[in-house]
Amino acid sequence: MNLNRIILKNFFRNIKNYGLYIFALIFSVSLYFSFVLMSKDESAAEELSSGTMMSTGFIVGSVLLIVIIVTFVMFANTIFLKRRNQELALFQLIGLDRGRVFRILVLENAIIYFGSLMVGILFGFLLSRMLMMILLRIMQVELSVGLNFSMAAVGQTALLFIGIFVLLMIQNFIFLKRTRLLQMMTMNRTSESDTRRLGTGTVLMGVLGLAMVAVGYYFSTQLMENVSLIFLLVFGVLGLTIIGTYITFKFSVAFVLNMIRKSKKGHVSVTDVLSLTRIMFKMKSNAFLLTLIAVISALSIGLMSLSYITYYSTEKMVENTMPHDYVFYEEEALEFYEELLDEEGVDYESIQMPAVDYEAKTEGAISADLEALDFNGSTLYMNVVSDAHFGSVALGPNETIITGTPSVMQTFIDYTLHAPMTFVSDDYERSLELVDIKETAVLPSMVSYGSPTAIVDETVYQELSEHQSDEMQEQGVKMLHAIDITEGDSMDILNMMNREENPVFESKIQQQTGQLQASGMTMFVIAFVGFAFLVTSGCILYFKQVGESEEEKGSYNVLRKLGFSEREIIRGLSFKMIITFGVPLLVGLLHAYFAVNAGWFLFGTEMWTPMLIVMGVYALFYSLFALLSLVHYKKVVRESLT
Amino acid sequence: MILEAKDIKKSYGNRFNRTEVLKGIDMNIEKGEFVSIMGASGSGKTTLLNVLSSIDRVSSGHIQIEGADITQMKDKQLAHFRKNDLGFIFQEYNLLDTLTVKENILLPLSIRNMKKDEVDRQFERVAGELGIHELSGKYPNEISGGQQQRTSAARAFIHQPKIIFADEPTGALDSKSASNLLKKLQQMNVASRSTIMMVTHDATAASYSGRVIFLKDGLVYSTLRRGGRPQEEFYKEIMNTQSVLGGVGVES
Incomplete structure (x- = not known):
């Protein structure tokens, strides 16, 4: 009956006490390994347009993971040392010196560690396949997940855990060096x-x-x-x-x-x-x-x-x-694509809509905390469009709807329904009743420049554009050129339109x-x-x-x-x-x-x-x-x- | 003379808040003696045992075991010394649950190179003397407290140490198991001439030994020798001394 055999037996019979510790280790290894494996998956990285973003994300993530894993494993180790101190004390009492006790700890930890490392890598491999599928699904990319196994990832994971192993051994060594035999024997009682x-x-x-x-x-x-x-x-x-x-x-x-x-x-x-x-x-x-x-x-x-x-x-x-x-910057671009879509036999609907810039008073229907944002004056920039472009909207001559207020702006602007809203241009003023507020914008941000848009009756629109101030008129009337695909847009249509020689557009x-x-x-x-x-x-x-x-x-x-x-x-x-x-x-x-x-x-x-x-x-x-x-x-x- | 302690002092705490537990103890123990240490709780008896058995270090003073000064030894030498010359029995048995009775007993032998049949011979000897032979394949949680303590005693005797230190060995046992264990200890003491030093607060337990040393406030208060007297008489004298000390019925 030699000592090593006794120690091994003791360890294997004790193994259920280490259950969660081993689980945690395997878990950490799998997690880290699958993470590394995914970051090394080239086929996926190629497919994703945000490839560089992905790799930076993975680097930041893996550093955080390492910090978490190291703290966790070291914490778990202190608990297990405490649990085992009586055993360690007994070994010392029968005459093992600290060096031998330390070697026992190294041996045991090595078994736990390298066993968990291997099992963890295996699980991590399966896990990474699963996670990759989830990731691709989240990002809405169609790509079959292959079974790429990377030795480099194994090496990286092994290196980290060997590093942690060394750290733990240093921790154990310090524990043994610092703790007196007597303290070890009585630790359980305090x-x-x-x-x-x-x-x-x-x-x-x-x-x-x-x-x-x-x-x-x-x-x-x-x-x-x-x-x-x-x-x-x-x-x-x-x-x-x-x-x-x-x-x-x-x-x-x-x-x-x-x-x-x-x-x-x-x-x-x-x-x-x-x-x-x-x-x-x-x-x-x-x-x-x-x-x-x-x-x-x-x-x-x-x-x-x-x-x-x-x-x-x-x-x-x-x-x-x-x-x-699709939204285009120029009328020519719209015409070009109308022709292209006709050729391809895709049904579409083109939209051309003028919009005028106007200022609205921040009183009545609009209450704003403009000071917070260092705005000057008491007016808010607005785009105004006519209701004639919207089949579903019919407004009376004294009514208006506000659409598309950006969410950041919503934090300092409040609207009151059924209150008067006043458009101003030099001396001219026109008050309308605010009857509805819609989240969805009617103008894309490249036309609206992030300001809300008011929809008004056609006659009011004409009246407002006639009274537009000189300053505003200089900028000219803004035009929206857009296309809606009747059957719903698809990546195929986008790829067909998106050629380098074609005019630019927003999709x-x-x-x-x-x-x-x-x-x-x-x-x-x-x-x-x-x-x-x-x-x-x-x-x-x-x-x-x-x-x-x-x-x-x-x-x-x-x-x-x-x-x-x-x-x-x-x-x-x-x-x-x-x-x-x-x-x-x-x-x-x-x-x-x-x-x-x-x-x-x-x-x-x-x-x-x-x-x-x-x-x-x-x-x-x-x-x-x-x-x-x-x-x-x-x-x-x-x-x-x- | 197997153990010789000179002017042992031990104090705990930091520079500002010191408690002196042992205030200068001198003690000589002859080979083959069975010595009990008694005293009220807080008198320093467990601390004395700890420093004598190299588990704890003294603050000052010298302890010589067979001429070797253990207060001067390095960690590694101490381990070597414990391995060859000391055996321990504790109140809470200190057995490993994961090993069988036989494996627990053989643990001290496992760290030295001994032939298998020699190991078995030693095991037969102590297991026979302590009456735990038939338990050898069982695990500690399958046997009674008394049996566990006898296993622990067997482990202390197996490598034939020079001195066995026992800290309240009967503290967790009922009176029948306790007297059973003490009788065995007494027999082993006589049969193998091993030296036993036991800390106890129980006068009955102490009456099994050949000499009782009373501690009070970190100093030796008095010493009783049994001589050739019957156990009952010795027990009465111990009780008398204890009542003078004011330690009757005081649990440690």
């Missing part, structure tokens, strides 16, 4: 909670933490009102919320829970024993970790929401700025696919990294719970001997799970909401649906880890009496 009394300092800090977060939130809603101070404010918001979050975890949670505890005046139930009193002190000692989890959750939820908002709104945004399939379908690819790519990379973070932070909290369940085994035993049923204890623990997992999640979600709320309109046209979808999915996956922990607790409680 718990990390310090049960000092909560003094007035805690109360003050508790209030301060919550107040800081609240002020940070308030500032975030004021960002757009104070554009000149925006940088100062952004840093203020970040500083206040992050430090506030830390203080909240360090003091406020304990403070609030202690209030609840005091209100019970000593009549603590089993739920309180298992949740309130424990969490109170655990939160304090884990404040840093929880802050990190909450802040990075907020970051990933926020970024995922924003990128999803962009992706979600892409079609609509293009629709809003491009009402027609809706081209803009849409271009933007979908760009936003889809960004969304994919962010979602990938966000998901990696979600899983790792979930695992970290789960590991913590596993550790705590072992420490608390004694309490369950006592409680069950006192006559509490398994169900009652589980109910108490469920409450504990809700707090431990729920509080960081809630804080993360709240942070993310305020972050998204502060700037979403720069990214798209719709906030709630995409944001809620992202939050929902995130919370769902996150709560899986709470459930997993609870299942583990159940097992521990059941076994505690035997």
Whole structure:
């Protein structure tokens, strides 16, 4: 019976204790490997017009991934070292010196590592095929996904994980060097909670933490009102919320829970024993970790929401700025393409529509906060078109409709329906009643230059253009030249028209696919990294719970001997799970909401649906880890009496 | 003289907040002795055992085991020393759940090059003496606490160390298992002339030994020798000393 054999046997019988650690490692490897593999997939890169964007996205993403993976694996390692310290102490007691113990650790880790590395690469390969299909689908590119296996990607992944392995060994070495034998033997018995009394300092800090977060939130809603101070404010918001979050975890949670505890005046139930009193002190000692989890959750939820908002709104945004399939800069170009389409036998409809520039007073129907944007005067530029060009619109001589206000402009302009709107040109003034507001633009942005467009009755249009000021008249009447394809546009028609020798044009379908690819790519990379973070932070909290369940085994035993049923204890623990997992999640979600709320309109046209979808999915996956922990607790409680 | 300790001091804490646990202890232990250390909780008995057994370092003083000063040894030398000369028994058994009883017992032998039949001979010897032979294929969680502690004792004896250190070995056992274990320890002490040093707060456990050293506030308070007296008489004397010390019924 030699030592190596005993150690190997010990290790393999212990392997189920390392289950989640191994899972996490395999997961990290697969994730990283598939990521690298995709970034090296040349066939896909060629196909995508945003190829360079893709590679930068992948580089940024992989750096973030590495940071997440390294932190995570090192954290998991410290937990496992702690768990195993008694064993390590025993090895030293029977006379192994630290060098030998270190070699044992190296051997074990090597088995775990290189095993996980190989399995992970295999899974990563399959995963990458699946992810590639998802990515191409998101970007709406038709391309069959082949089975490219890249040795370079294997090399890169192996290199990273060997690097991490070396880091871990250094960590283990320092642990062994630093920790005295006696400490190792008694480590299991010392718990990390310090049960000092909560003094007035805690109360003050508790209030301060919550107040800081609240002020940070308030500032975030004021960002757009104070554009000149925006940088100062952004840093203020970040500083206040992050430090506030830390203080909240360090003091406020304990403070609030202690209030609840005091209100019970000593009549603590089993739920309180298992949740309130424990969490109170655990939160304090884990404040840093929880802050990190909450802040990075907020970051990933926020970024995922924003990128999803962009992706979600892409079609609509293009629709809003491009009402027609093709728009041309000159009349000649329109004629050229009319001929081309005739030849090809494609049915189409041409549109030619004049528009005049006008100024409208920011009073009555329009209320604007123009100072925020350093605008001069009290007028707003408007395009005016006649209702004669729209079959579906018929307006009375005193009515008008506003269309296509860009979403950025919407944040500082408000319209009031059925109020008078006044067009001005030198001394001439004409008031009309605002009867409707439409999101969709009737003029493409290349004609409207980003100003809203008002539709008026034909007679009013004539009247307005006659009274146009000299200054405005000099610019001439703007003309829209456009074509709509009757049967609906397609890539085939675009490719047919899009030749180098042909005159230039703007195409809706081209803009849409271009933007979908760009936003889809960004969304994919962010979602990938966000998901990696979600899983790792979930695992970290789960590991913590596993550790705590072992420490608390004694309490369950006592409680069950006192006559509490398994169900009652589980109910108490469920409450504990809700707090431990729920509080960081809630804080993360709240942070993310305020972050998204502060700037979403720069990214798209719709906030709630995409944001809620992202939050929902995130919370769902996150709560899986709470459930997993609870299942583990159940097992521990059941076994505690035997 | 197997163990000789001179003026051992041990203190914990930092420069501003020091607690002196051992305040200068002198002690001599002869080869083949069975010594108990008693004292109220906080008297420093576990700390004394830890420093004597090289698990912890002294703040000042010297400990010589068979002429070798362990306070001067480097880490690697200490490991070598533990491997050859020391055995340990703890209150919470300290067995590896993943190994069978036999594997646990043989663990100290596995780190030296020994012939297989010699290893088996040693195992037969201790397992027979401690009455755990039929358990050899079982895992620790399949046997009782008393059996686990006897396994732990077998592990301490297997490599025939010069001294065995036992920290509250009966602390987690019921009285029957405890007396069973103590009788075995006593037998092994006589049969193989191994030296045993045991920390305990239990007067009954101490009455199995040949000498009891009482600690109070980090100093040796008194020493009782059993001599040729019957165990009951020795037990009464221990109880008397303990009540003078004020340590009756005080859990460690």
